[in-house]
Amino acid sequence: MKKLEEYIRSIPDFPEEGIIFRDITTILQDAEGLKLAIDSMIEVLKDVDFDVIVGTESRGFIFGVPIAYAMGKPFVPCRKKGKLPCETVTAEYDLEYGSAAIELHKDSIKEGQKVVIVDDLIATGGTVKACANLVEQLGGQVAKIVFLMELAGLKGRDQLKDYDVSSLIIYEGK
Numbered sequence: 001m002k003k004l005e006e007y008i009r010s011i012p013d014f015p016e017e018g019i020i021f022r023d024i025t026t027i028l029q030d031a032e033g034l035k036l037a038i039d040s041m042i043e044v045l046k047d048v049d050f051d052v053i054v055g056t057e058s059r060g061f062i063f064g065v066p067i068a069y070a071m072g073k074p075f076v077p078c079r080k081k082g083k084l085p086c087e088t089v090t091a092e093y094d095l096e097y098g099s100a101a102i103e104l105h106k107d108s109i110k111e112g113q114k115v116v117i118v119d120d121l122i123a124t125g126g127t128v129k130a131c132a133n134l135v136e137q138l139g140g141q142v143a144k145i146v147f148l149m150e151l152a153g154l155k156g157r158d159q160l161k162d163y164d165v166s167s168l169i170i171y172e173g174k
Contacts, residue, residue: 054115084104091133109135124155
């Protein structure tokens with residue numbers, strides 16, 4: 001049986017020279033790889049007490065929905081600004097070259113709910129930190145944050161130091 005890391009395609013010099021792009025499409029295109037990724041994330045969560053899974057747009061949806069389904073939990077999408085149709089709360093965060101904003105519906109997290117946040121990758125940590133802030137703004141508690149991959153060289157965990165964070169694969173570089 002292949003290890004999870006073996007399903008990741010590494011593409012050198014993309015999107016620019018010196019960067020190694022970690023491509024998850026090779027996991028998604030392989031039934032065994034996808035099953036291993038989802039099952040491994042579920043394993044990380046098996047002893048976590050939580051009520052709801054929040055996934056960040058868009059790859060957090062890919063992994064968060066099947067985990068929510070398998071564990072019998074609801075799923076809440078954390079979307080880019082302007083994509084949710086009802087009243088929202090918004091958090092802005094910095095990107096490498098600019099800024100962005102994400103939103104949750106105001107009624108998506110109930111006061112006191114324990115939340116797991118799922119995403120495919122932690123790089124600088126800005127997106128998930130903003131998502132965690134929204135969960136807390138709505139009265140939820142972040143019980144755990146789970147990533148498929150982590151680019152440790154970008155020190156995203158520093159932004160998430162107040163949370164219980166797990167990454168299935170850790171790459172030391174950027």
